[in-house]
Amino acid sequence: MASTTVARAATSRPAPQKPKRRAPLPIELYRSAVGKKYVMAITGIALMGFVFFHMLGNLKMYLGPGHFNEYAEWLRTLLVPFLPRTTTLWLMRIGLIVAFALHIHAAYSLTRMNHAARNTKYQGRRDYVAANYASRTMRWSGIIVGLFIVWHLFDLSWTGTGYTFVRGAVYENVDGSLSRIPVGILYVVANIALGFHLFHGAWSLFQSMGWNNPRFNRWRRDFAAIFAAIIVVGNVSFPLAVMAGVVGVG
Amino acid sequence: MDLTLQVWRQDGPTTSGRFETYAAPGISEDMSFLEMLDVVNERLAADGKEPITFDHDCREGICGTCSLMINGKAHGPERGTATCQLHMRKFNDGDTIVIEPWRATAFPIIKDLMVDRSAFDRIVEAGGYITVAAGSAPDANLIPVPKPVADAAMDAAACIGCGACVAACPNSAAQLFTSAKVAHLNLLPQGQSERYARTEAMVDTMEQYFGSCTNHGECQEACPKEIPIDFIATMNKDYLRAKLKNRRYLSRTP
Ligand code: FES
Numbered sequence: 001m002a003s004t005t006v007a008r009a010a011t012s013r014p015a016p017q018k019p020k021r022r023a024p025l026p027i028e029l030y031r032s033a034v035g036k037k038y039v040m041a042i043t044g045i046a047l048m049g050f051v052f053f054h055m056l057g058n059l060k061m062y063l064g065p066g067h068f069n070e071y072a073e074w075l076r077t078l079l080v081p082f083l084p085r086t087t088t089l090w091l092m093r094i095g096l097i098v099a100f101a102l103h104i105h106a107a108y109s110l111t112r113m114n115h116a117a118r119n120t121k122y123q124g125r126r127d128y129v130a131a132n133y134a135s136r137t138m139r140w141s142g143i144i145v146g147l148f149i150v151w152h153l154f155d156l157s158w159t160g161t162g163y164t165f166v167r168g169a170v171y172e173n174v175d176g177s178l179s180r181i182p183v184g185i186l187y188v189v190a191n192i193a194l195g196f197h198l199f200h201g202a203w204s205l206f207q208s209m210g211w212n213n214p215r216f217n218r219w220r221r222d223f224a225a226i227f228a229a230i231i232v233v234g235n236v237s238f239p240l241a242v243m244a245g246v247v248g249v250g
Numbered sequence: 251m252d253l254t255l256q257v258w259r260q261d262g263p264t265t266s267g268r269f270e271t272y273a274a275p276g277i278s279e280d281m282s283f284l285e286m287l288d289v290v291n292e293r294l295a296a297d298g299k300e301p302i303t304f305d306h307d308c309r310e311g312i313c314g315t316c317s318l319m320i321n322g323k324a325h326g327p328e329r330g331t332a333t334c335q336l337h338m339r340k341f342n343d344g345d346t347i348v349i350e351p352w353r354a355t356a357f358p359i360i361k362d363l364m365v366d367r368s369a370f371d372r373i374v375e376a377g378g379y380i381t382v383a384a385g386s387a388p389d390a391n392l393i394p395v396p397k398p399v400a401d402a403a404m405d406a407a408a409c410i411g412c413g414a415c416v417a418a419c420p421n422s423a424a425q426l427f428t429s430a431k432v433a434h435l436n437l438l439p440q441g442q443s444e445r446y447a448r449t450e451a452m453v454d455t456m457e458q459y460f461g462s463c464t465n466h467g468e469c470q471e472a473c474p475k476e477i478p479i480d481f482i483a484t485m486n487k488d489y490l491r492a493k494l495k496n497r498r499y500l501s502r503t504p
Contacts, residue, residue, distance in 0.1 A: 025493055025494070028493060029490070029493050032453065032454065032457060032489070033457045033462035033463075034453055034457070034462075034463075034485075034486055034489045034490075035489075035490075035493070036462070037462065037463065037464075037486070038486070038490060110462045110464070113457075113461055113462055114420075114421035114422065114423070114461035114462055114464075116355060116461075117354060117355050117356065117421060117422035117423070117459075117460050117461030118353055118354050118355060118421075118422040118461070119355045120353055121353065122319065122322070122350060122353050123258065123269065123350060124256070124269070124319070124321075124322055124348040124350050125322050125348070126322040127321060127322035127323045128420075128466075128468060129323070129418075129468060129471035129472070130466060130467035130468050130470070130471045131420055131466035131467065131468045135464065135465070135466045135467075136420060136466070138464065200465075203465070204464065204465040206483070207463075207465045207479065207482060207483045207486070208463075208465065208486060209483075209486070209487075210483045210484065210485075210486040210487030210488075210490065211483065212480050212483030212484065212487075217480070
């Protein structure tokens with residue numbers, strides 16, 4: 001057929017065998033895209049755990065300033081007789097920072113790889129069947145959440161963002177910041193983006209980790225949907241409650 | 251049926267292409283999609299124009315040569331159906347049909363709608379076989395294989411290597427193809443001895459050409475053989491095990 005007489009493009013030649021020295025297992029694994037997906041899944045699980053307990057802890061704000069600030073102080077004194085104050089908290093923070101860094105780096109390099117894998121896009125309109133809004137916007141929802149987290153840290157942990165910020169006065173700071181309507185809306189929007197990110201990520205991790213079994217396969221989508229819904233409802237309730245005056249110093 | 255076609259025309263691998271519009275009147279709804287293109291091509295040839303180049307061979311859905319992106323879907327609108335098995339009755343009179351080749355860096359266009367899929371051959375060469383001492387044929391059922399395992403291996407072996415999974419994937423990943431080729435051997439007793447070396451070699455080769463899987467699930471919808479993405483999860487698991495297990499023997503570098 002015609003194909004035998006036409007010059008073939010370079011990609012169809014045998015792949016060059018890169019002489020690679022065998023690295024230690026984690027690095028060896030991370031070199032491959034499948035390995036990077038493992039890293040994305042594992043760090044994703046860690047970050048999901050954080051997001052869940054962050055939301056759960058913040059529910060304390062509904063019990064009033066006393067409980068809430070006490071909870072914030074309790075986090076700093078975790079395991080205190082055995083370890084110095086804030087040590088446990090810092091260990092967890094370091095874990096989170098590492099997880100974030102790996103999650104973002106893996107996403108970045110996989111995205112580069114995927115763009116290179118289709119140098120000419122489809123010129124006609126694509127008609128997707130299974131790929132949904134959440135799965136196709138992962139990198140955008142991820143970027144929104146990432147930028148939001150930086151803002152969120154400035155807003156409530158580091159400097160405050162224009163309201164009277166008092167370090168350690170957690171309840172008052174939340175009230176001071178979120179009672180500003182545009183800021184409250186920002187929190188709502190960012191958490192909806194987080195919800196979309198979780199809706200795909202919490203399902204996707206099962207496949208990436210190779211957790212596939214007919215016994216539980218039908219629950220994987222449900223788990224992701226329920227997890228995302230719990231996080232969004234919980235987190236969105238905080239700015240709404242502050243803006244509505246349910247939470248606040250009055 | 252009277253149809254309008256918008257067909258991707260490209261003279262060669264290095265030239266740029268464009269959509270061209272053709273009127274296709276008087277198409278029978280009993281024709282297959284490729285027969286419809288045959289009719290269009292005969293008319294083009296009769297007018298002294300260059301016919302549309304497209305890949306095809308068996309025309310019975312078993313060889314995986316036909317490969318068309320029809321209205322933004324790999325192999326067109328019908329689930330579990332290769333382009334050659336797609337009937338024109340699935341379209342309506344007066345429809346405009348957009349036909350494009352597979353798009354992936356690893357599948358360069360040869361001409362018009364025909365692409366070069368030999369990157370798939372590279373993946374199979376890397377480990378899609380079993381190295382056996384080829385004696386005389388053993389007795390049937392000498393090696394017991396549980397029925398569900400045989401069925402699963404058969405499901406994976408149904409892959410015809412058409413490339414629809416890559417074409418449909420937003421990332422141009424070849425995970426469904428590779429996992430099917432890995433699974434139909436890894437599931438069976440005969441495939442065990444090379445199981446982990448195979449998985450590692452085939453995945454590593456795949457990643458030199460294709461994108462990475464982000465679990466959209468678009469491939470299993472496009473697959474004319476309805477191969478499920480469950481095989482991708484199994485392949486991921488075997489890949490991790492390959493890295494963990496017996497690395498001295500698996501190592502491909504001295
Ligand atoms: S031509 Fe053989 S599968 Fe379509």
